[in-house]
Amino acid sequence: MLVKNVKEARGIITAMGRVGVLLLNLGGPDKLEDVGPFLYNLFSDPEIIRLPFSWLQKPLAWFIATRRTSQSQENYRKIGGGSPLRSITEQQGKALKERLNTLGRDANIYIGMRYWHPFTEEAITKITEENIKHLVILPLYPQFSISTSGSSFRLLEKLWQKNPKLQQMAYNAIPSWYKQSCYLQAMADLISQELDQLLNPNEAHIFFSAHGVPKSYVEEAGDPYQQEIEECTELIMLTLNRPNNYSLAYQSRVGPVEWLQPYTDDAIKDLGKKGVNTLVVVPISFVSEHIETLEEIDIEYREIAEKAGIHNFRRVPALNTHPLFIQALANLVIESLEPSSLTFTQINQMKKKVKIYPPERWEWGITISAEVWNGRIAMLGFIALIVEMITGHGLLHIVGILQ
Numbered sequence: 001m002l003v004k005n006v007k008e009a010r011g012i013i014t015a016m017g018r019v020g021v022l023l024l025n026l027g028g029p030d031k032l033e034d035v036g037p038f039l040y041n042l043f044s045d046p047e048i049i050r051l052p053f054s055w056l057q058k059p060l061a062w063f064i065a066t067r068r069t070s071q072s073q074e075n076y077r078k079i080g081g082g083s084p085l086r087s088i089t090e091q092q093g094k095a096l097k098e099r100l101n102t103l104g105r106d107a108n109i110y111i112g113m114r115y116w117h118p119f120t121e122e123a124i125t126k127i128t129e130e131n132i133k134h135l136v137i138l139p140l141y142p143q144f145s146i147s148t149s150g151s152s153f154r155l156l157e158k159l160w161q162k163n164p165k166l167q168q169m170a171y172n173a174i175p176s177w178y179k180q181s182c183y184l185q186a187m188a189d190l191i192s193q194e195l196d197q198l199l200n201p202n203e204a205h206i207f208f209s210a211h212g213v214p215k216s217y218v219e220e221a222g223d224p225y226q227q228e229i230e231e232c233t234e235l236i237m238l239t240l241n242r243p244n245n246y247s248l249a250y251q252s253r254v255g256p257v258e259w260l261q262p263y264t265d266d267a268i269k270d271l272g273k274k275g276v277n278t279l280v281v282v283p284i285s286f287v288s289e290h291i292e293t294l295e296e297i298d299i300e301y302r303e304i305a306e307k308a309g310i311h312n313f314r315r316v317p318a319l320n321t322h323p324l325f326i327q328a329l330a331n332l333v334i335e336s337l338e339p340s341s342l343t344f345t346q347i348n349q350m351k352k353k354v355k356i357y358p359p360e361r362w363e364w365g366i367t368i369s370a371e372v373w374n375g376r377i378a379m380l381g382f383i384a385l386i387v388e389m390i391t392g393h394g395l396l397h398i399v400g401i402l403q
């Protein structure tokens with residue numbers, strides 16, 4: 001059964017009770033003093049670094065955060081002394097509320113950051129206080145990764161287990177949404193705008209730069225991230241419908257293990273060697289400006305490109321509040337509230353179960369792949385810590401996770 005008109009849709013919403021939309025995001029330090037505690041929260045997450053003994057997680061997180069803080073602060077200083085993530089996410093939430101309103105839907109919007117304010121826990125407290133009857137859980141990551149949406153889902157699962165009130169609430173979680181057509185159109189529109197400013201638009205090389213993850217996440221833990229990023233790149237190029245050459249690479253590597261390849265810095269150097277002169281860089285794994293677009297791409301990669309002979313280096317802006325992107329978010333919310341995705345059986349099942357994400361997507365807990373993944377990351381983290389503590393010049397130090 002599909003919703004036929006706005007009146008019917010309103011009826012369904014009323015029958016369902018108050019609707020909430022929880023936008024999940026990573027969070028970023030608002031000011032330089034926040035950098036240390038933010039990094040501590042990030043490295044305390046077992047989805048980012050997993051150790052064999054949980055009692056080691058916090059001391060190691062403190063150790064890495066302390067050692068990394070000054071370099072990280074230096075980077076945040078270059079972009080104005082803090083992350084713009086909170087303010088952009090708030091603007092996105094406001095725009096989404098307005099868009100839903102014009103489409104005849106009324107919903108409360110909540111922002112739940114994983115590692116900084118406003119924390120997911122705070123959003124969940126508000127959601128229970130405001131008596132939300134149906135919650136749409138929408139990560140602001142177009143593609144799913146264990147380290148991003150997966151980590152937030154894991155946290156929500158814990159909060160659900162502890163709180164009987166939450167277990168009474170119906171909810172839909174959207175694991176990833178990179179195929180959403182308005183999202184693809186918004187990306188294509190931003191790329192077109194950048195190309196059209198060039199003298200010879202067709203000669204520019206379109207360079208997609210995705211945030212990396214360790215290779216073991218994909219190969220051992222079954223993270224669908226790489227496959228979703230690759231498919232997303234193809235879909236954006238199809239939507240763009242331009243003759244330009246293009247390629248994809250992965251940025252922001254941290255730590256001693258191998259991450260998804262090719263690495264963005266190496267790929268830029270290779271393109272320089274091949275004689276590419278105009279590069280249009282497209283950040284694709286994140287929907288807002290943040291440190292990795294404003295500092296890493298705009299400053300570090302621009303410098304690398306310049307040295308490699310690529311003198312025309314341009315970066316496509318992040319989606320932020322692009323109207324088509326906000327429409328994409330509104331569509332996702334509306335589709336997930338449609339009776340076809342919200343059968344009573346589903347709601348009842350959801351009430352019974354505390355699992356929030358589709359288990360077929362990524363089997364959490366005790367599975368062979370998870371054990372291999374946990375074990376490998378655990379061993380690496382543990383060995384690195386011991387080496388670093390004994391010698392003062394361990395693996396993490398050498399590869400730059402620590403300064």
Ligand SMILES: C=CC1=C(C)c2cc3[nH]c(cc4nc(cc5[nH]c(cc1n2)c(C)c5CCC(=O)O)C(CCC(=O)O)=C4C)c(C)c3C=C
Nearest residue numbers: 026028029048072083085145147148211213254285290291
């Ligand atoms: C899809 C996006 C992201 C993935 C995948 C991801 C994985 C991932 N990140 C780290 C380590 C760090 N991430 C940091 C900041 C940060 N990361 C993302 C996005 C993804 N991370 C964002 C949006 C931000 C915040 C940006 C901001 O504006 O503040 C940091 C801190 C910054 C720094 O010191 O470089 C670290 C460290 C790992 C290890 C990982 C996968 C396992």
Ligand SMILES: [Fe+2]
Nearest residue numbers: 252253292296
């Ligand atoms: Fe980075």
Ligand SMILES: [Fe+2]
Nearest residue numbers: 026147211252
């Ligand atoms: Fe990150």
